[in-house]
Amino acid sequence: MTDIAHSAAKSATGRSATAARSYAIFIVIGLAALVVAPAFFYPIFLMKLLCFALFACAFNLLLGYTGLLSFGHATFFGGAAYFTAHAVKEWGLSPELGVLVGVAGAALLGLIVGFFAIRRQGIYFAMITLALSQMFFFFCLQAPFTHGEDGIQSVPRGRLFGLVDLNDTTNMYYFVLAVFLVGMLVIWRFINSPFGMILKSIRENEQRAISLGYSVARYKLGAFVMSAALAGLAGGIKALVFQFATLTDVAWQMSGEVILMTLLGGIGTLIGPIFGAGLVVALENYLATSQFPVTIVTGVVFMVCVLLFRRGLIGEFYASRLGRRLGFEHRR
Amino acid sequence: MTMIFGIPLQAFLGQLLIGLINGSFYALLSLGLAVIFGLLRVINFAHGAQYMLGAFVAMLMLQYLGINYWFALVLAPLVVGLFGAIIERTMLSRLYDLDPLYGLLFTFGLALTIEGTFRYFYGSSGQPYNVPAALAGGTNLGFMFLPIYRGWVVVISLIACIGTWLLIEKTKLGAYLRAATENPTLVQAFGVNVPLLLTLTYGLGAALAAFAGVLAAPVYQVSPLMGSNIIIVVFAVVVVGGMGSIMGAILTGYMLGIAEGLTKVFYPEASNIVIFVIMAIVLLIRPAGLFGRDA
Numbered sequence: 106m107t108d109i110a111h112s113a114a115k116s117a118t119g120r121s122a123t124a125a126r127s128y129a130i131f132i133v134i135g136l137a138a139l140v141v142a143p144a145f146f147y148p149i150f151l152m153k154l155l156c157f158a159l160f161a162c163a164f165n166l167l168l169g170y171t172g173l174l175s176f177g178h179a180t181f182f183g184g185a186a187y188f189t190a191h192a193v194k195e196w197g198l199s200p201e202l203g204v205l206v207g208v209a210g211a212a213l214l215g216l217i218v219g220f221f222a223i224r225r226q227g228i229y230f231a232m233i234t235l236a237l238s239q240m241f242f243f244f245c246l247q248a249p250f251t252h253g254e255d256g257i258q259s260v261p262r263g264r265l266f267g268l269v270d271l272n273d274t275t276n277m278y279y280f281v282l283a284v285f286l287v288g289m290l291v292i293w294r295f296i297n298s299p300f301g302m303i304l305k306s307i308r309e310n311e312q313r314a315i316s317l318g319y320s321v322a323r324y325k326l327g328a329f330v331m332s333a334a335l336a337g338l339a340g341g342i343k344a345l346v347f348q349f350a351t352l353t354d355v356a357w358q359m360s361g362e363v364i365l366m367t368l369l370g371g372i373g374t375l376i377g378p379i380f381g382a383g384l385v386v387a388l389e390n391y392l393a394t395s396q397f398p399v400t401i402v403t404g405v406v407f408m409v410c411v412l413l414f415r416r417g418l419i420g421e422f423y424a425s426r427l428g429r430r431l432g433f434e435h436r437r
Numbered sequence: 438m439t440m441i442f443g444i445p446l447q448a449f450l451g452q453l454l455i456g457l458i459n460g461s462f463y464a465l466l467s468l469g470l471a472v473i474f475g476l477l478r479v480i481n482f483a484h485g486a487q488y489m490l491g492a493f494v495a496m497l498m499l500q501y502l503g504i505n506y507w508f509a510l511v512l513a514p515l516v517v518g519l520f521g522a523i524i525e526r527t528m529l530s531r532l533y534d535l536d537p538l539y540g541l542l543f544t545f546g547l548a549l550t551i552e553g554t555f556r557y558f559y560g561s562s563g564q565p566y567n568v569p570a571a572l573a574g575g576t577n578l579g580f581m582f583l584p585i586y587r588g589w590v591v592v593i594s595l596i597a598c599i600g601t602w603l604l605i606e607k608t609k610l611g612a613y614l615r616a617a618t619e620n621p622t623l624v625q626a627f628g629v630n631v632p633l634l635l636t637l638t639y640g641l642g643a644a645l646a647a648f649a650g651v652l653a654a655p656v657y658q659v660s661p662l663m664g665s666n667i668i669i670v671v672f673a674v675v676v677v678g679g680m681g682s683i684m685g686a687i688l689t690g691y692m693l694g695i696a697e698g699l700t701k702v703f704y705p706e707a708s709n710i711v712i713f714v715i716m717a718i719v720l721l722i723r724p725a726g727l728f729g730r731d732a
Binding site: 174221224225227228229231232233235236237239240243244246247357361364368397398399400401402403404405406407408410411412415 | 474480528531532535537538539541542543545546547548549550551552553554556557665669670672673675676706709710713714716717720721724
């Protein structure tokens with residue numbers, strides 16, 4: 106049953122031995138950069154970047170590897186932020202358990218939203234996820250535990266495993282980095298598993314995947330829940346970093362933002378969304394000090410990306426001469 | 438006082454009227470979305486922004502040029518329709534060969550840009566637009582008080598909806614449109630200028646949204662956020678109705694508007710989400726939508 110998946114994986118590895126080496130080099134450089142980064146950049150900024158990078162990669166799992174455009178991923182990101190904040194602040198859970206509560210909550214939300222959304226395809230899928238996420242937004246606006254417009258404020262970071270004090274910014278940074286790396290590892294493992302191969306086959310040709318006997322709906326739901334849970338991981342961490350959870354995180358603008366990050370970095374590339382997230386976060390930080398409204402810039406970047414730049418930064422790099430010489434190949 | 442289900446009749450009818458008015462806007466907007474989607478296979482996320490543009494153009498025309506409501510009702514849709522046509526010709530038309538999701542993303546970016554620009558210049562708060570003198574005041578129907586302007590909105594949007602339906606179902610141009618929806622290549626081979634048809638369609642859709650915007654200006658306030666608030670609800674309406682049929686889009690719009698109004702009477706807390714709940718239920722029972730043909 107997984108023959109196709111296996112042979113695809115085999116030929117992919119055969120073709121991209123150079124790519125594997127290039128990847129390894131990039132990963133080592135990237136890791137080194139992330140480890141020493143706090144010495145050069147403002148740590149809160151870096152942590153924000155890592156949270157959004159993980160969020161975008163989780164989103165890309167769905168759009169890039171399954172071909173499903175969710176317009177409601179803020180629900181899982183912001184929902185998890187609320188759950189984690191509530192668990193840590195009101196129940197007094199330790200930070201790692203709080204984040205787990207967030208992940209579990211996001212996965213449950215993903216199961217519910219996914220259950221409805223996979224009943225339709227393409228454009229309708231996007232509209233359904235958007236509508237359901239707007240519903241969740243109104244729920245958060247009215248539910249007592251989210252404290253409406255105020256959000257949940259002054260969330261304690263607490264001590265990791267009861268040992269490491271996360272109020273120390275350096276400790277917090279390396280905790281966020283570790284979570285980010287674990288998240289990326291899970292994503293990498295997931296898309297290279299037989300399950301991930303089947304998702305790609307659904308993306309390429311859904312009808313054929315059905316005719317081959319795969320229960321497409323179940324795989325889609327699985328991918329949706331996985332993506333939601335990882336988005337929840339990012340959201341839970343974000344609640345600890347900033348020590349609050351607000352309506353901004355569940356609003357539709359947030360769903361749009363994560364789409365932009367993914368599109369800008371490169372849909373369907375493993376590391377593209379990280380760069381996309383970096384650019385968007387940096388841009389927002391820069392614009393926050395000026396008078397110029399972020400929405401206009403985001404909107405224009407969106408239009409330009411769709412019209413001229415659909416492969417995104419990393420996709421363009423892979424397709425460039427240098428990228429191809431390094432053994433990368435951009436499909437899709 | 439007459440009571441109905443334990444609710445005063447006055448309040449009941451009042452909310453029913455508000456529901457009918459919201460329903461009129463949902464119907465006009467989902468109609469435009471359906472027309473555009475039928476031919477262009479693009480979900481026009483900027484539909485809300487074009488609705489907001491209609492209201493703003495009317496307001497600015499009044500402020501700077503002294504153009505009154507009645508002329509604005511014709512001119513604002515023309516201006517926004519032209520703007521839409523230009524966008525379609527110069528940018529959107531490049532995306533037709535791609536996955537329809539790119540059209541959605543492009544128009545999303547367009548919506549953000551338009552909304553952001555107006556927020557930059559006019560802030561987030563609403564600005565009033567006065568009800569035209571001829572439609573000011575109200576009339577006592579004996580069982581309820583009816584503000585004349587609200588009655589006008591319901592009547593004129595019904596006329597606009599039926600007019601659009603007639604245009605598409607009963608005229609030569611509409612026949613071309615429907616034919617191009619089924620098979621654009623063949624229609625082109627018959628000598629019909631399909632690209633022009635696409636541009637006109639997008640312009641028409643944008644103009645319809647702007648028309649709804651002008652109608653809405655005196656009811657709600659003119660605010661940059663009015664578009665994004667309504668577009669997500671309209672998406673839910675479209676999911677419920679399915680975009681296969683024009684009449685389906687119109688009926689669903691009115692039905693859901695009324696459902697929302699009635700929820701405000703019986704269970705106000707849920708009035709924000711009732712349309713989404715209905716959408717979820719419809720997805721369970723009839724995934725293709727009430728009037729949908731394609732899944």
